[in-house]
Amino acid sequence: MTGIRTNAIPSWCPGCFNFQILAGVQNFLDKQLKSGKKKQDFGIAAGIGCHAKIFDYLSLPGINTLHGRVLPTCIGMKLANPKLNILGFSGDGDAYSEGMEHLVHAARYNPDIKYIVHDNQVFALTLGEPTPTTEQGFVDKTNPSGVQVPPINPIKIMLGAGATFVARIFANAAQVQEILTEAFSHKGFAFIEILQPCLVFHSDKGYDSRFYNLQKSGHNKSSISAAFAKAEEFDYNSSSSKIPLGIFYQEKRKTFEEIKSKKAMKSKILEELWQK
Numbered sequence: 001m002t003g004i005r006t007n008a009i010p011s012w013c014p015g016c017f018n019f020q021i022l023a024g025v026q027n028f029l030d031k032q033l034k035s036g037k038k039k040q041d042f043g044i045a046a047g048i049g050c051h052a053k054i055f056d057y058l059s060l061p062g063i064n065t066l067h068g069r070v071l072p073t074c075i076g077m078k079l080a081n082p083k084l085n086i087l088g089f090s091g092d093g094d095a096y097s098e099g100m101e102h103l104v105h106a107a108r109y110n111p112d113i114k115y116i117v118h119d120n121q122v123f124a125l126t127l128g129e130p131t132p133t134t135e136q137g138f139v140d141k142t143n144p145s146g147v148q149v150p151p152i153n154p155i156k157i158m159l160g161a162g163a164t165f166v167a168r169i170f171a172n173a174a175q176v177q178e179i180l181t182e183a184f185s186h187k188g189f190a191f192i193e194i195l196q197p198c199l200v201f202h203s204d205k206g207y208d209s210r211f212y213n214l215q216k217s218g219h220n221k222s223s224i225s226a227a228f229a230k231a232e233e234f235d236y237n238s239s240s241s242k243i244p245l246g247i248f249y250q251e252k253r254k255t256f257e258e259i260k261s262k263k264a265m266k267s268k269i270l271e272e273l274w275q276k
């Protein structure tokens with residue numbers, strides 16, 4: 001297979017917004033291959049869930065890993081071969097429940113990897129249980145009287161943890177392609193939250209009339225206080241507030257790979273293995 005697409009037939013529900021994300025990723029990768037990159041210059045990882053099926057539809061080397069372990073898998077690939085362009089895919093359950101400890105430390109360590117979270121505000125594959133970004137009052141079989149606790153705000157968590165590229169977009173192919181272009185030109189950890197309605201378990205709450213673009217509104221993405229202020233505008237609970245999309249924050253900082261040279265990393269890993 002020479003192109004980026006596999007022959008696997010997607011098994012997402014008809015109309016699922018994962019198709020939009022897939023199209024955006026494929027369009028971005030098509031362009032990369034046309035401009036001279038090879039498939040073996042990339043490494044991808046996906047968790048477990050509806051989002052993770054994307055792994056089957058991309059003809060690229062990588063690992064379809066355990067639930068919540070996308071980031072350590074990505075970091076492992078990057079440390080083994082720092083020349084790779086690494087792209088990870090998680091759902092909101094995968095990223096913010098099972099994988100939260102990895103997420104916070106990835107932001108802090110700043111490895112040069114790009115990380116997409118398909119945030120449909122539910123554990124979709126297992127039939128719609130609430131995740132950490134599900135709004136209060138959401139009713140399902142596991143919470144018959146509604147979710148009682150407030151959701152997290154992943155944008156604020158990433159800003160607080162030191163992520164050097166923090167963005168949120170909607171699950172639209174053009175937006176996905178555009179943000180990946182920005183993220184891959186950023187050297188460091190790029191966190192991309194994609195708001196994605198789930199047609200079966202979580203509707204979109206009038207997103208269209210609520211979105212606005214940060215970059216078009218003159219937001220200063222190098223100001224951490226401006227980024228926090230923008231992150232506050234949507235708390236993942238509200239069904240009426242405006243929702244800013246785009247890059248909240250971007251900063252240049254040494255990557256994990258730069259801090260630990262390849263040689264140093266290799267010998268450290270070997271040293272630890274030899275001690276066992």
Ligand SMILES: Cc1ncc(C[n+]2csc(CCOP(=O)(O)OP(=O)(O)O)c2C)c(N)n1
Nearest residue numbers: 049050051067091092093094122123124125
């Ligand atoms: C360690 C572990 N816990 C639970 C599961 C069961 N499980 C499989 S898929 C899934 C839901 C995934 O939800 P999310 O990451 O939000 O992705 P989505 O399906 O919404 O795309 C769960 C809980 C599992 N496979 N492994």
